[in-house]
Amino acid sequence: MVDPGLAARPTRRPGPDRQPGGMISVASLTKRYREVAAVEDVSFRCEPGTVTGFLGPNGAGKSTTMRMICGLTPPTSGSATVQGVPYRRISNPGRHVGVLLDAAAQHSGRTGRETLVLTAQVLGVDTARVGAMLDRVGLPPKAAKRRVGAYSLGMRQRLGIAQALLGDPTVLILDEPANGLDPEGIHWMRSMLRDFADRGGTVLLSSHLLLEVEAVADRFVVIAGGRIAAQGTKGELLTKPTGVVVRALDGAALRAALARDGLPARPDGQGAFVVDASAEAVGRAAAATGAVLLELRQAGGSGLEELFLSLTNPAAAAPAPQEALR
């Protein structure tokens, strides 16, 4: 549904009374470059109040998808909207949607401060906000006076995030924003994004590094070879732990003991067995034959990283239950 106010208003008053973030909606988005299918039939939604981690290996199609959402690359087919409106139809979009797609694309001859002052003027934002914004992203006054051409990648990322936030948007679309950030910067960015979403904002955040977004994202969209490989919350994507892992000094004796008690055991490939039974039942079976146990614990579910690797590079990880994910 189109929000008529979004396209009609030239600017929107920022402040505590701002509207909740808009929905990002991507429907059957496809982009082909001659024979290369960069993005194929990709659909997902990002809800207000959430951080969506957009994950995939190099060349998976993340940047192309985000460029299509932001109206920079025309799709071959399909559509993308922000709060019901195609990005290009949003009036003064920087007041609604903060975008950082390529931190290296900033004008290298301007200082950081000049870059933000210019952005503020274009957006119709009070240039007095620039100082506070530089402070917020951790660019000290001395750095703000230097030309962007002399900035490190991490400093450019901070400047790009400041630019994205300057119009006090309710939606953030950030492509690999943690690239080049130091550990303190990554920690700061996570807190900033979490706080942004917790105040009702909508965040779409891409990365090829799962662990980078795992700490902050509510939902994950995994893309590989231009197609959606999986999407959902962490809870939806991971298999639940079942059974116990048990290891004994004498594995063969333990297996025989478990079989005697009707407890089927399968080797985990590392000298232990996974048994679909309670720890007590397994412990009692072992005790009855005097087996010496070296380990007895609850089996873990599949980790998010293992899942990500199995979806994006099947050769690198044990198979994941993909059928359950689609």
Ligand SMILES: Nc1ncnc2c1ncn2[C@@H]1O[C@H](COP(=O)(O)OP(=O)(O)OP(=O)(O)O)[C@@H](O)[C@H]1O
């Ligand atoms: N302008 C273009 N012309 C031809 N092919 C392109 C173009 N832009 C992207 N591609 C191809 O589309 C595919 C997806 O690229 P894209 O940059 O979207 O991936 P990505 O997931 O963002 O990768 P990375 O993590 O490395 O940034 C790649 O095979 C890429 O080579």
